Amino acid sequence: MAGKKIRLAELVVLVQGELVGDPELLISGVADFDSAGEGEITFVADLKRGARLDECKGSAIIVPLAVTEISGSAIRVKNPYLAVARIHALFVEEPFVATGVDARAVVGDDCHIPAEVAISPLVFIGNRVHLGQRVTLHPGVVVYDDAVIGDDVVLYANVTIGRGCRIGNRVIIHSGAVIGSDGFGYATDGNGHHLKRPQVGVVQIDDDVEIGANTCIDRATFGRTWVKRGTKIDNLVQLGHNVVIGEDALLVAQVGMAGSTTTGNNVVIGGQVGLGGHIHLGDRVMIAAKSGVHNNLEPGSIVAGIPAIPHKNWLRASAAYAKLPDMVREMRELKKKVAELSRAMTPGRDDSPGNDA
Known part of the structure; x- marks a missing residue:
């Protein structure tokens, strides 16, 4: 379909979405959000990027259903990834040639x-x-x-x-x-x-x-x-x-x-x-x-x-694994403190050098 232009209304039917804007708008291709230009349709897959809709230079955009504030032409769908995949496949599709x-x-x-x-x-x-x-x-x-x-x-x-x-x-x-x-x-x-x-x-x-x-x-x-x-x-x-x-x-x-x-x-x-x-x-x-x-x-x-x-369980184990160096250090400190307490609590015991039994 190289060079072919498709009405936005037709793309809405293809992806079973909701139309926002001009149904007669002609779309000639698909591009990512940052590089989309005149005649191209792009998409955002989550609400975080929805805040940047005004920065889009494409002619139309595919957005999640939860996005309601749209100034230009758009298609609102449940799954933007799936929708853009179907539209993109339509544009790059080439007829079989029997050579x-x-x-x-x-x-x-x-x-x-x-x-x-x-x-x-x-x-x-x-x-x-x-x-x-x-x-x-x-x-x-x-x-x-x-x-x-x-x-x-x-x-x-x-x-x-x-x-x-x-x-x-x-x-x-x-x-x-x-x-x-x-x-x-x-x-x-x-x-x-x-x-x-x-x-x-x-x-x-x-x-x-x-x-x-x-x-x-x-x-x-x-x-x-x-x-x-x-x-x-x-x-x-x-x-x-x-x-x-x-x-x-x-x-x-x-x-x-x-x-x-x-x-x-x-x-x-x-x-x-x-x-x-x-x-x-x-x-x-x-x-x-x-x-x-x-x-x-x-x-x-x-x-x-x-x-x-x-x-x-693996996530918890991984979190514990990352803490092992600190845990080893704390264990050594605890052992040292326990040894000191043990000596202090043992009457008549002197562990100083030169007083081995």
Whole structure:
């Protein structure tokens, strides 16, 4: 939609908000609060910044419902972050262009490739691969034998899809991600030598999942490693074999999840969290960054720390930890005072030098 202008009234309908000001105002783009200019819409997400509304140079602004004093054009909504995300997506949306299969791509035998695809140079597609409609494969993508990719999928540069893996509709996978590498599984003999266990399962990625750059999702030993609908995974995440991630989960960068761990829906896992294998996280579990989780967590649990404990307990423990140097000093002073009191209360005792018993 480059260069297109949209009426403010249309944007109000898109985000189901309340209109303030001129419904015929034309908006040509989205910008942040400090840089928004003529023709652009911006937003404030909280009441603290609402006091600066008069400083806004944009043509319109998205504000929380609680903001009532507005001099210019605006859209009042319950969730400004969600509203601006929808509007911004509308402006940056580009129609799919079917460029076909580039002559420098390699396509194997017995593949199903529709006419409406965009396959770039240096893409490799193995045998018996099935592509859906409007699939975009950027340069360097590798899709191994028997993989299935759904409609409206975008695979950015150097993504690898392993043998037999399944990718749903409207999936986005960013550069360098590897879907379907071998799981980390070995059996150790009596001499300490490690024998590789065959990894013969697949990875299944359901509809509307997004996977960040350089993330690795291992294929299952048997069966499937499974990422369910709507889940969003950040960069540099590692999911082991037979992991199952529920719907609409959020996994932040550098999460590491050992094999056969499973989660419910709407789980949020902070950056650099490590999870042991064969555990289950219930629905709506939240784990703070850098935590280590080794046990099952009940639905709705909020935990932090290594090992992870209830978040409120962790906050109290962290506050106490920060005070440890003072506590040690106070303890030494108390011990010294107790010793002095003990000597004073013991008749005939003289602890001065040279009077050892």
